[in-house]
Amino acid sequence: MDAKQYIRNELEKLIVSFPNVRVRYEYDKNAIVHFVEVVPNEIYHLDNDYIAWENKMTDKFIELFPTQNICFISDDALVGIENEEYVLYRTKYMEISTDKKAIIIDPANVVLQQKTLKDWTKITFIDDDCCGKDNPIENCTISGNYTNENNQNEYYLAA
DSSP: OOHHHHHHHHEEEEEEEESEEEEEEEEEEETTTTEEEOOOOHHHHHHHHHHHHHHHHHHHHHHTTTTEEEEEOOHHHHHHHHOOEEEEEOOTTOOTTTOOSSOOGGGGOOOEEEEEEOOOGGGEEESSTTTSSSSSSGGGGGEEEEOOTTTTOOOOOOO
């Protein structure tokens, strides 16, 4: 088995163990470096199980392929993947992007300052027709503020 196939096999195991992860792979033949981008950042930077997996995989890779290099990055790295060879992810991976045309929001899942907004009557939509099921949210304007049970203001926060 060559290095590329070994990495792919290991990454396929990774996304089974971490179903909310997406990985992208690129090989730089000039630098002899295998790049693996892992997102989301919370997993890459903070998940101890993932970090242990990456360390073990890197050690095994160096043992098997001592003349090659592997580099794990996340999407906030100074270097990035420009010509991906493949992308792997499972159904629990959810891409969050700011360039989406529309966002569908379930009011039961909206959280403001760590509290669930239960009373939507305190929010006024300037154009009641704009924020329907099939309309982009960027066409909507929300005004007013929400006060909690202690009558303290809770302002809308951007995601």
